[in-house]
Amino acid sequence: MSNTTALLPELILAVAKTIENNAEELTSLDQAIGDGDHVTNLQRGIQALAAQSEALSQLAWQAALQKIGMTVMASIGGASGSLYGTLFLAMSKNLQDEPLTLTTFADAFSKGVEALKQRGKTDKGEKTMLDVLIPVAERLSQNANTPDVFEQVKLTAVTGAEATRDMVATKGRASFLGERSRGHIDAGAKSSQLMICAIVDVLSEKSTTPP
Ligand code: ADP
Ligand code: MG
DSSP states (O other): OOOSGGGHHHHHHHHHHHHHHTHHHHHHHHHHHSOSOHHHHHHHHHHHHHHTHHHHTTSOHHHHHHHHHHHHHHHHOHHHHHHHHHHHHHHHHHOOSSSOOHHHHHHHHHHHHHHHHHHHTOOTTSSSTHHHHHHHHHHHHHHTTSTTHHHHHHHHHHHHHHHGGGOOOOSSGGGGGGGGGTTSOOHHHHHHHHHHHHHHHHHHHHOSSOO
16 A cells, blocks of 8 residues: 555545535534534535645655644634644654555554543544544454455444434533434534544555555
8 A cells, every 4th residue: 555645635635526516414403403504614614625725745754644633723723623624633642653555644643532521521322423433443443454454444434423423412512412412413523433444445445455
C-alpha cells in the first residue's frame, strides 16, 4: 500500500462524497435528537480540508495531521470542531516514526480517540461518535496485521453506529431529551461510520494485503 500523504486528496474527496450522498439521512438524524446542523458543520470542515489537500499531500504525516487538526478546529468550530480537532492533533503528537504502517497508525489513532474521550468527557455507551470510534480503534489495533483488517474495521463501524439506536444520550444536545433520545441512531456516530468506511474503501483499493 502506498502509505504516504499523497493519498490525502483522494481520502478527503471520498469523505466529502459520502457525506454529500448521505446528507439527507444525517440531517434528519441530527434533527430528530439534535439541532440539525451536523452536515453543515462537517461540510465546512471538509471544504476547508479540500482547499488545502494539495498542500497537505506535500507534508509528512505528523505535520499533515497537525494541519488537519487545526483546520477542522477552526472551520467546524463549536463543540464538535474541538472534538475532531483534538482527535487529529493527538494523532499527530503520538505518531511514531514514519514511514507509516497500519500498526503505527492504529497506535496513533487509539491515542487520538483517548484524547477525544477526555476532551468530550465521554465514554462508550453515551450515544456519540465515540460508540464508533472506540470499537474501531480497538479492532484496528487488534487486527492491524490480519488480511481481513479492512473488512473487520468496516463491520465494527457499522455495528457501532447501529448500537447507538437503543442508547439513551447522556452527552451533547441529545442528552436534553433523556429517554426520548432512544430509538434514533446518533448523527455523529453515523457520520463517523460513513467516513471510516469511505477511507477504508480507498485504502483497500490501493492494496490487496495490508502493509
Ligand atoms: P452540535 O452538537 O454542536 O450541534 P454537531 O451537530 O456537529 O454539533 O455534532 C453532534 C455530534 O457530536 C453528536 O451526534 C455526537 O456524536 C457528538 N458529540 C456531542 N457531544 C459529544 C461529547 N461530549 N463527546 C463525544 N461526542 C460528542
Ligand atoms: Mg448539531
